[in-house]
Amino acid sequence: MATRHSQGIARLAVAPAVIVLFLWMIVPLVMTIYFSFLRYNLLNPDMDGWAGFSNFYYFITDESFPGAVFNTLALVATVIVASVAGGLGLALLLDQPFWGRGIVRLLVISPFFIMPTVSALVWKNLLMNPIYGLFAFLQQLVGITPLDWFAKVPLLSVAIIASWQWLPFSALIILTALQSLDEEQKDASAMDGARALSYFRYIVLPHLARPITVVILIETIFLLNIFAEIYVTSVGGLAGNLTYLVYFQGLLNFDIGEASAGGLIAVVLANLVSIFLVRIIGRNLEI
Amino acid sequence: MARQTSPQRKLIVTLIAWTIGILMFWPILWTILTSFKTEQDAVLMPQLFSTGWTFENFGIVQERSDYLRFAMNSIILAFGSTLLGLVFAIPAAWSMAFSPSKRTKDTLLWMLSTKMMPPVGALLPIYLIFKDYHWIDQHIPVLVIMFMLNLPLVIWMLFTYFKEIPVDILEASRMDGAGVWQELTRVLAPMALPGIASTFLLNVILAWNEAFWTLKLTDVHAAPLTVFIASYSSPEGLFWAKLSAASTMAIAPILILGWFSQKQLVRGLTFGAVK
Amino acid sequence: MSRIELKAVRKDFGNLGVINGVDLDILDGGFTVFVGPSGCGKSTLLRLIAGLEDLTSGQVLIDGRDVTELGPAQRELAMVFQSYALYPHMSVRNNIGFPLKMAKQPEDMIEAKVRKAAETLNLTAYLDRRPGQLSGGQRQRVAIGRAIVREPKAFLFDEPLSNLDAALRVQMRLEIMQLHKSLGATMVYVTHDQVEAMTMADRIVVLNQGRIEQVGSPLELYDHPKTLFVAGFIGSPKMNFISGSVAARYGAATIGIRPEHIQLGASDGGFTGTIRIAEHLGSDTFIHAESPELGSITVRATGNIEASPGTALALGFEASRVHRFDAQGVALK
Numbered sequence: 001m002a003t004r005h006s007q008g009i010a011r012l013a014v015a016p017a018v019i020v021l022f023l024w025m026i027v028p029l030v031m032t033i034y035f036s037f038l039r040y041n042l043l044n045p046d047m048d049g050w051a052g053f054s055n056f057y058y059f060i061t062d063e064s065f066p067g068a069v070f071n072t073l074a075l076v077a078t079v080i081v082a083s084v085a086g087g088l089g090l091a092l093l094l095d096q097p098f099w100g101r102g103i104v105r106l107l108v109i110s111p112f113f114i115m116p117t118v119s120a121l122v123w124k125n126l127l128m129n130p131i132y133g134l135f136a137f138l139q140q141l142v143g144i145t146p147l148d149w150f151a152k153v154p155l156l157s158v159a160i161i162a163s164w165q166w167l168p169f170s171a172l173i174i175l176t177a178l179q180s181l182d183e184e185q186k187d188a189s190a191m192d193g194a195r196a197l198s199y200f201r202y203i204v205l206p207h208l209a210r211p212i213t214v215v216i217l218i219e220t221i222f223l224l225n226i227f228a229e230i231y232v233t234s235v236g237g238l239a240g241n242l243t244y245l246v247y248f249q250g251l252l253n254f255d256i257g258e259a260s261a262g263g264l265i266a267v268v269l270a271n272l273v274s275i276f277l278v279r280i281i282g283r284n285l286e287i
Numbered sequence: 288m289a290r291q292t293s294p295q296r297k298l299i300v301t302l303i304a305w306t307i308g309i310l311m312f313w314p315i316l317w318t319i320l321t322s323f324k325t326e327q328d329a330v331l332m333p334q335l336f337s338t339g340w341t342f343e344n345f346g347i348v349q350e351r352s353d354y355l356r357f358a359m360n361s362i363i364l365a366f367g368s369t370l371l372g373l374v375f376a377i378p379a380a381w382s383m384a385f386s387p388s389k390r391t392k393d394t395l396l397w398m399l400s401t402k403m404m405p406p407v408g409a410l411l412p413i414y415l416i417f418k419d420y421h422w423i424d425q426h427i428p429v430l431v432i433m434f435m436l437n438l439p440l441v442i443w444m445l446f447t448y449f450k451e452i453p454v455d456i457l458e459a460s461r462m463d464g465a466g467v468w469q470e471l472t473r474v475l476a477p478m479a480l481p482g483i484a485s486t487f488l489l490n491v492i493l494a495w496n497e498a499f500w501t502l503k504l505t506d507v508h509a510a511p512l513t514v515f516i517a518s519y520s521s522p523e524g525l526f527w528a529k530l531s532a533a534s535t536m537a538i539a540p541i542l543i544l545g546w547f548s549q550k551q552l553v554r555g556l557t558f559g560a561v562k
Numbered sequence: 563m564s565r566i567e568l569k570a571v572r573k574d575f576g577n578l579g580v581i582n583g584v585d586l587d588i589l590d591g592g593f594t595v596f597v598g599p600s601g602c603g604k605s606t607l608l609r610l611i612a613g614l615e616d617l618t619s620g621q622v623l624i625d626g627r628d629v630t631e632l633g634p635a636q637r638e639l640a641m642v643f644q645s646y647a648l649y650p651h652m653s654v655r656n657n658i659g660f661p662l663k664m665a666k667q668p669e670d671m672i673e674a675k676v677r678k679a680a681e682t683l684n685l686t687a688y689l690d691r692r693p694g695q696l697s698g699g700q701r702q703r704v705a706i707g708r709a710i711v712r713e714p715k716a717f718l719f720d721e722p723l724s725n726l727d728a729a730l731r732v733q734m735r736l737e738i739m740q741l742h743k744s745l746g747a748t749m750v751y752v753t754h755d756q757v758e759a760m761t762m763a764d765r766i767v768v769l770n771q772g773r774i775e776q777v778g779s780p781l782e783l784y785d786h787p788k789t790l791f792v793a794g795f796i797g798s799p800k801m802n803f804i805s806g807s808v809a810a811r812y813g814a815a816t817i818g819i820r821p822e823h824i825q826l827g828a829s830d831g832g833f834t835g836t837i838r839i840a841e842h843l844g845s846d847t848f849i850h851a852e853s854p855e856l857g858s859i860t861v862r863a864t865g866n867i868e869a870s871p872g873t874a875l876a877l878g879f880e881a882s883r884v885h886r887f888d889a890q891g892v893a894l895k
Contacts, residue, residue, distance in 0.1 A: 003616040005633055009467050010386035013378035017442060018394065020375060024435040025401040028409030035411060090307065098301040104308035106546050110315055113545030115496040117516040118534045122318050124520075125527055132330040132527075134317065164314070169552070173561050176553045211561045218556060225405045228498035228513070232520045246407040251414065251503065260411050267408040274403035281560045282396050286450075287387045458614050459647035463661035463708065464635040477651040 029267070035260035042254035055261035062258075064245055072241040072269075075159055076223045080216055082163040087170030087215070088208070094171070095178045112168040116228035123161045124150060124233045154239035158229050166223070170215045177211035178204070210280070217277035224270050242266045315538070322531035329528040344532035351529075354536055357515035361537075363426060364501070364511050365494040368433035369441070369487055375434075376441040377483070381475060383442075384449035385457055395446065399558055402439040406499045417504055424506040432500050437490050440555060444489065447559040448482025449475070485551035488544055495541045512537040564625045564715035564748050565590045566611060571620035573606055573772075580606050582772040583620070588716075588750060589765070593742050596752045597759040598769035599795070604752045607769065608718050611750065613637050624715055635664075640709035641718040644725065646701045648693035648708075654680075655689040658707040665712070679707040682741075699730045706741070716748035723758065735762060756796055760784070768792050790891035793818045799848055799860050801885070808833075808855055814886035814894055821848065821862035823883035832878035835859060840869035851875055 039051045059065060094105060111119065127134045128149040136146035149157040181204065189199050227243050230236050236244045246266060250259030309316075321329050323340050348354050383391045413432065422428035452475070460474045476483070498513040505514055516537050519530050553561055566588040573581040581603045588594050596604040609615045611622060613634035621630050629637050640661070648657050655676055656663075662672040680686045683703040693701055702722060709717055719738070723731045739762055742749050753759055759766050760780045768775040768783065768791070775795075776788045787793035793801050801818045809817045825832075826849075835853035849861040849869050861877065863869075886894040 003613065003633065006461075006467075007386055007388070010382035011388070013382040014394070017375045017379035017398075017438060020435060021398055021401050021438060024409075024438075025404060028412040029404070031412035032408055093300070093304055093307065096300045096304075098297055098304050100301065100305065104304050106549070107308035107312040109549045109552075110312055110542060110545070112552070113492060113496070113542050114315065114538050115513050115516065115541070116498045117502075117513045117520075118318075118538055119314070121516060121520055121530060122314050122534055125530060126317055126321060127314060164311075167311070169556070172549065173553050173557060177561055211557075214557050214560045221403055225407070225499070227406075228502065228517075231502065232517050234520065243405070243407050246410065247503075250411050256411050256415070263405075263407040263410060266405045270403060270405040270408075274400055277403065278396050278400055281399060281558050282392065284560050285392060285395065287383075287392050287395075453645055453647065455643045455645045455647035456649060458634075459641065459643055459708075460649070460660070460664075461614065461634045462612060462639065462641045463712070464664035465660075466635070469664060474649060478649070480651075 032260045032263050032267075035256050036264050038257050040255075040257040040260075042256060051257055055257040056265075059245075059249070059258050059262045059265070062245075062249075064240065064248075068240055068242050068245040071155055071239050072224060072243075074155060075162065075226060075239075075241060076220055078156075078159040079162045079166055079223050080219055082159070083166040083170045083219060084212060084215060086163070086167045087172075087174050088212075090167065090171035091174035091178055094175050109168045109172055111164050112166075112172075114165065116165070117232050119161055119165055120229040120232040123157075123164070128157060150233055150235055150238075154233075154235040158226075158233065158235060158239055161229050161233075162223065162226060166219055170212075170219070173211050173215050174208060177208055181207055214277070214280060217273060217280070220273045221270060221277065224266070224273070242269070315542070318531045318534050320531075321528055322535040324528050324531075326526060326528045329531070344528045345536065348529050348533045348536065352515060352518065352533070354515065354533065357510060357512045358536070360426070360505075360509055361495055361511035361513075364430050364433055364509075365491045367426075367430045368437065368494050369490040371430070371434040372438050372441040372490060373445075373483065373487065375438060376445050376486075377471070377476070379442050380445035380449050381471060384446050384452075385454050395443070398439040398442055410503065413500075414503060423504055424508045424510065426509045429501070429504050429509050432504065433494050433497060436497065436500065437493055440493070440558075441486055441490055443558045444486040444551070444555045445479070445482065447554060448479055448486070451482075452478055485548060486555070488548040489551050489555045492541050492545055492548065566716060566748065566750070567621075567623040567626075568607075568611070569621040569623065571607070571610060571622065572618045573603075573610060573615060574618045580772050581610065584772075584774055586767060586774065586777070588748065591746050591748055592764045593739070593749045593751065593762060594765045594767060595759040595763035596750065596767050596769055597754065597756055597795075598775075600754055602769040603772040604754075604769045605720055608641075608720055608750060608752045612639055612641050612718055638712070638715045639718055640712050640714035640716075641720065642702075642705045642709050642722045644721040646693070646705040646722075646725075648701055648704055650693055653690050653692060654685060654696070654704050654707075657693065657704055658685075658711055661708060661712045675711045676707075679711045682710070683707050698726050699734060702726065702734055703737075706738070710741070710745070714747075716750060719749065719751040721752055721754065723753075724755075731758075738762070756798065760796070766796075768795060770795075786893070787818075787885065788893050790816060790818070790887050790893075793885055793887070793893075799862060802856070802859050804856050804859075809886075812884060812886050815889040816887045816891070818885040818887065819879050819883060821860045823880045824859070824861045825878040825880065826861060826863055826867075827876050832876050835875045835877055837869050837871050837873045837875060839871060842866055849875070851877070853877065 036055050037051055039047045039049050041047055090108060094101065094108070125133070130136050130146045130148035135149070139146045147153070185203055186199065189203055194202065225243050226241065227247070230240060230244050236248065240248065242262065243266060246259050246262040249255050249262060322344055323342070325339060325341055383395060417423045417428060456478070457470055457474060460470050465474065496513065501511050501513050502517060505511065516533060519533055568584050568586040571581055571584045572579065584607065596607060598604050606615065610617055613629070613632060617630055621628055623629065624637060649660065652660065658679055659672045659676045662675060677686070680689055683706060685700065685703055685707060688696060688700060693704065696704065705722070723734055726734060735758060751762060763780055765777060766780055766783055767777050770791050776783060776792045783792055783796045787796060790803070794803070797820055799821045801820050803816055803818050805816045809815060833853050833855045835851035835856070837849055837851050839850045841848040844866055847863045847865070847867050847869060849863060851859050851861060853859050859877070888894055
């Protein structure tokens with residue numbers, strides 16, 4: 001709906017952003033692809049030439065690789081199940097009328113705004129420390145031997161921290177969706193004789209299907225790349241995910257070729273998820 | 288609410304909700320309380336409150352690790368990258384919201400997909416480029432990375448806000464003789480101000496908490512608070528009160544901003560897929 | 563005050579032709595109304611004149627000057643939008659003064675012109691309010707005020723009254739006509755409401771599927787519609803159309819007779835019918851009847867007459883009022 005003149009200016013206005021994002025996406029990706037086929041190690045400058053698929057081969061056959069894949073997927077799965085289930089419960093609770101709703105809402109949403117390095121350290125030291133931590137104190141109180149969280153269950157520990165960080169996000173989204181539920185629909189279903197449970201089953205849950213899908217996809221994308229929590233709690237060796245393994249190969253072992261191959265594997269994994277997410281968002285997009 | 292809820296029910300819900308709310312907030316509250324304790328008190332569990340309140344932890348943290356410099360870097364990086372993002376995003380969102388072409392939808396979805404790229408896919412080239420050009424730990428290059436990182440989100444948020452402004456009003460300004468610059472600055476920007484402010488706020492928060500690139504590309508000189516806190520992870524004795532003080536100082540400003548922007552969170556992070 | 567000419571104007575959106583070749587001369591100082599059903603292209607045509615859309619081909623001339631390639635700001639036209647399109651963040655004063663500010667006129671001159679416009683439009687008391695604090699009619703006046711301060715070459719109105727309630731619409735209709743008289747300006751007005759078109763226009767342009775069906779004064783269109791489309795569109799209730807053997811009797815493929823031109827109770831050479839529904843408006847009675855010869859037919863009778871469903875009727879046509887059309891829907895002389 002415009003003239004050639006204003007269309008021209010409009011194309012010009014969008015160009016800088018497109019160019020920047022194109023450079024940001026394409027240049028590093030192409031370089032990563034290129035590196036992944038090179039023998040390229042910063043500690044060993046004599047080594048060069050094409051590597052074929054050997055970087056991929058070495059990365060996949062690395063003894064840490066199966067563990068890293070398992071950790072990546074297990075972390076994503078655990079946190080999603082915990083945060084969606086918890087978020088649904090929290091949202092249903094916050095949707096009820098009670099005193100101080102606004103304040104409780106702020107309390108619940110707060111963990112999302114805490115920087116990952118802080119939450120990791122606070123949980124590791126103040127809460128999960130086996131001697132002085134709050135959890136250890138509570139466990140002693142009921143007569144259980146305190147658990148050394150990060151030594152015994154490193155993956156679960158990271159999952160707990162991440163769930164705490166992501167629970168507010170899913171709760172807030174599901175709550176927003178709940179509040180957009182038509183009040184008249186509730187009245188109509190009451191007129192139709194629906195009890196609270198069947199109202200939830202046939203009206204509320206279907207209404208929440210899409211927001212929950214969006215939560216799952218967005219969290220998957222962020223959780224696949226989770227790094228700071230693993231890095232700061234120093235459990236990379238025990239519970240490192242793919243992101244950590246790439247970092248380890250590239251920035252600690254300086255094997256750029258192999259790390260690039262690992263990076264590409266992570267890209268493929270993430271793309272499998274983002275295709276679905278982009279579709280859902282695209283379907284909803286009106287230009 | 289069509290029906291009145293009974294007071295008993297409301298009371299029970301209130302109790303449950305507050306319990307859960309406090310439990311969720313507990314790690315943060317605990318951190319803040321600990322930051323005012325002495326080191327001895329900090330490791331004594333049973334006491335919620337300190338025997339002697341002290342502010343000295345904050346002073347020691349500042350002295351030991353130069354908190355203010357990191358805080359300054361956080362401000363520069365978070366605000367700078369967001370402002371730069373707005374400079375690029377406002378014209379782009381204006382163009383796509385009000386003069387869409389056949390390719391606009393694809394462009395928007397493509398921009399979104401760049402946000403989905405895992406950072407490790409770009410880590411090595413970016414790291415090597417930074418090394419070659421001696422950009423590591425330099426403000427401007429790190430700021431540019433953070434700007435590109437959040438640009439898709441800034442564009443999307445602005446786009447959804449701009450879509451709500453009737454195109455008639457912009458056309459009226461064109462009829463009234465406004466040029467593109469005047470249309471943007473005198474008509475669109477003031478009308479979209481609440482949306483621009485929310486976008487700004489949410490992106491400052493995300494940039495402030497960004498802890499993948501900052502941990503790798505900065506060290507001391509340009510390092511923000513995420514890196515400052517990470518330096519406390521090395522296990523050198525017990526200094527929880529100081530760790531808590533440092534944490535409190537790192538999260539307090541953004542937590543407060545976060546409270547103001549919680550409503551925009553849904554819109555921003557779901558790219559408009561949940562309204 | 564200006565003359566606007568459209569020459570072979572075409573506008574396509576993709577493969578879809580929205581304006582399919584329009585030639586039109588809009589007279590200086592006249593009140594021209596574009597009317598037609600939704601989707602006929604009347605708003606697009608106005609936007610093409612305004613410069614808010616590009617022509618696919620053809621020319622727009624203002625006072626003989628080709629403005630086809632000029633942007634909206636350079637055409638020196640003013641437009642009043644359906645939604646009013648007021649700037650919500652500016653006071654009424656700044657809304658009205660905005661075009662003058664854009665033209666970089668001195669502050670005191672802007673103030674004087676805004677005052678004068680506000681007086682004309684009874685807005686003086688509201689100058690410091692925001693559009694959000696005004697009623698629909700007041701917003702409408704602000705939009706008009708913003709248009710008149712620039713002293714444009716012509717005013718363009720895009721369905722300006724469709725968001726107002728019925729009573730206000732009648733009042734604003736009169737005010738706009740008054741304004742036209744006092745300014746003597748060229749006005750182009752788009753509406754889908756044929757009553758608005760009939761009451762306001764000097765000249766009506768009836769559009770259908772991106773083409774001009776007919777141009778003429780309101781009464782010309784009423785008395786001598788050139789096509790079946792115009793005949794059906796102008797006039798309320800709609801003209802009755804009858805085809806088949808009755809039409810053949812008049813030597814036409816289709817004949818049309820307006821409800822007000824059918825006589826009740828004329829037994830000579832007429833038709834018969836049965837009342838289905840009668841609508842009593844007080845001043846008039848609309849009778850919907852079923853006739854074996856004519857099919858469904860609407861009759862308009864003056865006054866409040868007795869008409870209960872099922873009653874038999876005798877119907878007669880005023881012969882001079884019968885419109886005859888050929889198979890292509892074009893009027894026969």
